[in-house]
Amino acid sequence: MNSDSPHAVVLGAGIAGLLAAIVLAEHFPRVTVLERDTFAGSEPRRGVPQARHLHGLMEGGRAVIETLCPGLTEEIVAAGAPTTEVLAGSRWYLSGLRAAPTETGLVTLLASRPLLEWGLRRRAAALPEVRFRESVAAHGLVAVAGRITGVLVSESGGHAQAVAADLVVDCTGRASRAPEWLRAVGAHVPEQDSVVIDLGYSSRTYRHRPEHLDGQLGVVVSTMAGRRGGGAIVVEGDRWHVTLGGMLGDHPPTDHEGFTAFAATLPVPDIHRIVTDAEPLSDPVPHRFRGSVRRYFERLPAYPEGFLVLGDSLCSFNPLYAQGMTVAAQQALTLRACLRAGVAELPGRFYSGAARHVDVAWRMSTGADLNHPGVVGRRTPRIRLLNSYIGRAHRAAHIDPIVARAFMRVANLVDPPETLLSPGTVARILWHGRGVRPEGSPLHSQ
Numbered sequence: 533m534n535s536d537s538p539h540a541v542v543l544g545a546g547i548a549g550l551l552a553a554i555v556l557a558e559h560f561p562r563v564t565v566l567e568r569d570t571f572a573g574s575e576p577r578r579g580v581p582q583a584r585h586l587h588g589l590m591e592g593g594r595a596v597i598e599t600l601c602p603g604l605t606e607e608i609v610a611a612g613a614p615t616t617e618v619l620a621g622s623r624w625y626l627s628g629l630r631a632a633p634t635e636t637g638l639v640t641l642l643a644s645r646p647l648l649e650w651g652l653r654r655r656a657a658a659l660p661e662v663r664f665r666e667s668v669a670a671h672g673l674v675a676v677a678g679r680i681t682g683v684l685v686s687e688s689g690g691h692a693q694a695v696a697a698d699l700v701v702d703c704t705g706r707a708s709r710a711p712e713w714l715r716a717v718g719a720h721v722p723e724q725d726s727v728v729i730d731l732g733y734s735s736r737t738y739r740h741r742p743e744h745l746d747g748q749l750g751v752v753v754s755t756m757a758g759r760r761g762g763g764a765i766v767v768e769g770d771r772w773h774v775t776l777g778g779m780l781g782d783h784p785p786t787d788h789e790g791f792t793a794f795a796a797t798l799p800v801p802d803i804h805r806i807v808t809d810a811e812p813l814s815d816p817v818p819h820r821f822r823g824s825v826r827r828y829f830e831r832l833p834a835y836p837e838g839f840l841v842l843g844d845s846l847c848s849f850n851p852l853y854a855q856g857m858t859v860a861a862q863q864a865l866t867l868r869a870c871l872r873a874g875v876a877e878l879p880g881r882f883y884s885g886a887a888r889h890v891d892v893a894w895r896m897s898t899g900a901d902l903n904h905p906g907v908v909g910r911r912t913p914r915i916r917l918l919n920s921y922i923g924r925a926h927r928a929a930h931i932d933p934i935v936a937r938a939f940m941r942v943a944n945l946v947d948p949p950e951t952l953l954s955p956g957t958v959a960r961i962l963w964h965g966r967g968v969r970p971e972g973s974p975l976h977s978q
């Protein structure tokens with residue numbers, strides 16, 4: 533590779549960074565991915581502590597990833613990950629009621645996060661344009677006359693140095709220091725919004741047996757009706773990956789008895805049955821997530837050319853709704869479309885395209901969070917109305933397969949939320965969502 537040829541540098545080799553590198557390789561003859569960690573095959577690594585917890589890939593995200601990396605789903609399946617139909621092959625409980633088991637046209641890829649990342653990393657590494665540098669941490673930007681021309685890095689045990697780049701893409705995740713870095717070079721800093729949810733996760737793996745859950749491969753218990761929820765999916769290695777979650781400080785314990793007892797308080801017994809029946813393969817591990825954070829780069833009055841922010845660095849969502857990887861993939865697809873149209877005024881075009889995807893997921897997830905009385909935030913009449921409507925949609929989805937299908941396609945970020953407002957669907961939701969109530973839910977006493 534010619535060292536004078538255009539060079540893009542991606543900071544962070546998480547899901548966003550890998551997808552960004554794959555997209556950038558179409559346009560830049562040299563793409564360098566700088567990662568603070570060392571890679572560990574398909575094992576979880578230090579820089580991505582969330583990888584030890586259940587990572588549901590929404591069908592909207594899988595479809596976009598497949599567009600960017602054709603055949604990847606098959607490779608992940610060949611590495612051992614099962615697939616299943618979202619509602620016909622697994623169980624979704626919304627507000628304590630099981631969504632009607634019907635064909636949705638949605639196939640879920642049940643891979644652990646490290647396996648998905650491993651698959652993407654292999655794809656990126658196979659591109660001749662892409663080079664990885666491990667154990668290299670970014671800690672600032674280099675700017676000349678208002679343009680970002682490189683990044684300051686330090687290698688473990690080595691000196692600080694500058695890496696020159698025509699484009700730097702920050703994919704360092706929710707702890708991104710992009711605002712501080714921009715301030716330090718005299719550039720505008722984006723406004724930031726956050727919704728504090730004080731979510732705690734505790735996750736553990738168990739050996740899967742075919743008779744568990746009547747042969748179904750996943751169960752999701754949403755938290756809409758209370759502060760506690762959980763999920764269990766069968767991932768590669770024929771293991772149950774079980775994650776329990778609690779909002780607003782109601783965190784699941786990490787000892788065997790406490791973990792099992794927490795599972796018993798969920799509104800339905802499925803997860804508790806799994807954790808009491810299956811052989812544990814690991815100890816529970818915790819994760820704490822303070823809140824969703826959105827940085828409004830699209831509102832900046834001016835952008836330094838040569839710098840973009842993508843993935844959790846741009847917006848980090850409440851993980852309960854499993855949107856982060858999908859929205860990162862949608863942003864990577866947006867970046868590809870922007871680059872195909874040329875590099876002139878790239879940041880402005882990218883951020884306005886990315887904001888359209890972020891807006892949808894942000895409104896859905898923060899709106900649902902505000903349904904919990906303890907979450908601080910402005911509940912506009914629109915949010916209150918929508919939350920009451922979503923509650924009805926949950927109840928209607930229990931008895932009406934057409935509503936269940938429509939709801940799951942929106943939750944999977946395949947169809948836009950507006951499809952739930954079409955006259956036919958509104959009529960079904962209002963009629964079928966009238967009176968059903970979850971049976972004996974412990975959540976109601978919380």
Ligand SMILES: Cc1cc2nc3c(=O)[nH]c(=O)nc-3n(C[C@H](O)[C@H](O)[C@H](O)COP(=O)(O)OP(=O)(O)OC[C@H]3O[C@@H](n4cnc5c(N)ncnc54)[C@H](O)[C@@H]3O)c2cc1C
Nearest residue numbers: 544546547548568579582587588670705843844851856857
């Ligand atoms: C507990 C939890 C559960 C989640 N569950 C789901 C789910 O079910 N479904 C879903 O879609 N999403 C889920 N998410 C969100 C998902 O993890 C992210 O949205 C997604 O991985 C995209 O993140 P990213 O690539 O931007 O950042 P990350 O995945 O966090 O990757 C950032 C990378 O940058 C590296 N890095 C950090 N700082 C530096 C630096 N200074 N220099 C160089 N490298 C650096 C890190 O080591 C890491 O490799 C969950 C998140 C959490 C916290």
